[in-house]
Amino acid sequence: MYGRKKLVIExxxxxxxxxxxxxxxxxxxxxxxxxxxxxxxxxCISCGLCELRCPDYAIYLVNEEE
Amino acid sequence: MPSDxxxxxMRIDHLPQIWCPGCGNGVIMRDxxxxxxxxxxxxxxxxxxxxxxxxxxxxxxxxxxxxxxxxSIHTTHGRAIAFATGIKMANPRLHVIVLTGDGDCSAIGGNxxxxxxxxxxxxxxxxxxxxIYGMTGGQYSPTTPNGDKATTAPYGNVDRPFDIAQLxxxxxxxxxxxxDIYHARETIEIIKQAxxxxxxxxxxxxxxxxxxxxxxxxxxxxxxxxxxxxxxLVPTARYYSMSEEDRKNKKLVGILSFNxxxxxxxxxxxxxxxxxxxxxx
Numbered sequence: 001m002y003g004r005k006k007l008v009i010e011x012x013x014x015x016x017x018x019x020x021x022x023x024x025x026x027x028x029x030x031x032x033x034x035x036x037x038x039x040x041x042x043x044c045i046s047c048g049l050c051e052l053r054c055p056d057y058a059i060y061l062v063n064e065e066e
Numbered sequence: 067m068p069s070d071x072x073x074x075x076m077r078i079d080h081l082p083q084i085w086c087p088g089c090g091n092g093v094i095m096r097d098x099x100x101x102x103x104x105x106x107x108x109x110x111x112x113x114x115x116x117x118x119x120x121x122x123x124x125x126x127x128x129x130x131x132x133x134x135x136x137x138s139i140h141t142t143h144g145r146a147i148a149f150a151t152g153i154k155m156a157n158p159r160l161h162v163i164v165l166t167g168d169g170d171c172s173a174i175g176g177n178x179x180x181x182x183x184x185x186x187x188x189x190x191x192x193x194x195x196x197x198i199y200g201m202t203g204g205q206y207s208p209t210t211p212n213g214d215k216a217t218t219a220p221y222g223n224v225d226r227p228f229d230i231a232q233l234x235x236x237x238x239x240x241x242x243x244x245x246d247i248y249h250a251r252e253t254i255e256i257i258k259q260a261x262x263x264x265x266x267x268x269x270x271x272x273x274x275x276x277x278x279x280x281x282x283x284x285x286x287x288x289x290x291x292x293x294x295x296x297x298x299l300v301p302t303a304r305y306y307s308m309s310e311e312d313r314k315n316k317k318l319v320g321i322l323s324f325n326x327x328x329x330x331x332x333x334x335x336x337x338x339x340x341x342x343x344x345x346x347x
Binding site for chain 2: 008015016019060
């Protein structure tokens with residue numbers, strides 16, 4: 001699955017709780033000004049754990065071709 | 067543009083939801099949506115979207131019936147299971163899923179819970195258990211641990227808490243399980259099994275309430291509360307491979323009891339059929 005999916009962030013829905021950033025296995029997410037940002041897209045392995053635990057559906061994976 | 071899952075199964079115009087930052091309810095609501103989605107697309111046990119009914123009572127958790135885009139009804143406090151009973155009896159083909167909170171399910175609606183479990187009526191109850199009454203301002207609920215603080219227990223809670231999964235099992239539920247927010251994938255699988263189960267099924271999902279329960283009890287923010295779940299709640303497979311010593315102070319998340327007791331609507335249909343036969347004869 002590596003590299004085939006892309007991470008999308010919906011800042012308007014993010015409440016900055018920090019769950020995604022804390023449990024990201026590659027530590028590529030961080031909270032800046034109460035919103036999540038993808039710090040290093042190259043290092044993201046598209047595992048989807050952020051999407052799985054985001055209570056606000058503000059971060060998710062989409063297929064690259066879309 | 068939200069994700070495809072959210073687009074398909076939630077009412078976008080009602081989102082983003084109003085739950086507090088870090089509230090676990092959003093994760094459980096997504097777990098339910100994913101479980102339903104996977105069942106709809108499961109070739110072995112396909113269920114139809116139009117056969118899903120979401121019923122909720124009152125409380126933070128119960129707002130989920132408004133957000134999820136299925137046949138849904140948001141009912142009165144504690145009475146979700148009572149309404150669900152009527153729906154299931156009127157049309158036993160439906161998959162009736164009750165989304166409720168710890169207070170709604172085990173305090174105000176406690177009587178409905180134990181009797182639906184005793185009858186083994188084919189409902190699926192998903193309890194969003196955050197150990198407190200969040201919507202009304204942090205009063206202690208029947209699942210608040212002994213000694214913990216709440217607005218109505220400023221010096222610590224005197225009561226001993228309910229274990230809702232064991233309560234349902236003791237009352238006769240044929241399927242009772244626990245889930246949590248951290249182990250979301252495992253919880254989705256449990257919810258799928260609960261929906262497919264013919265009799266009464268209950269999944270007590272440990273949510274987190276950083277705003278009231280977490281703050282009052284100095285449990286830290288949402289991240290700290292999830293770390294507690296990671297370190298103290300153990301999924302079935304790992305739990306049974308642990309030594310007794312390691313299991314101390316850990317809690318099992320998974321299926322606690324599973325039976326094939328006769329299901330209520332089926333038994334009821336048999337009575338109806340028998341009576342009709344006698345009348346004709």
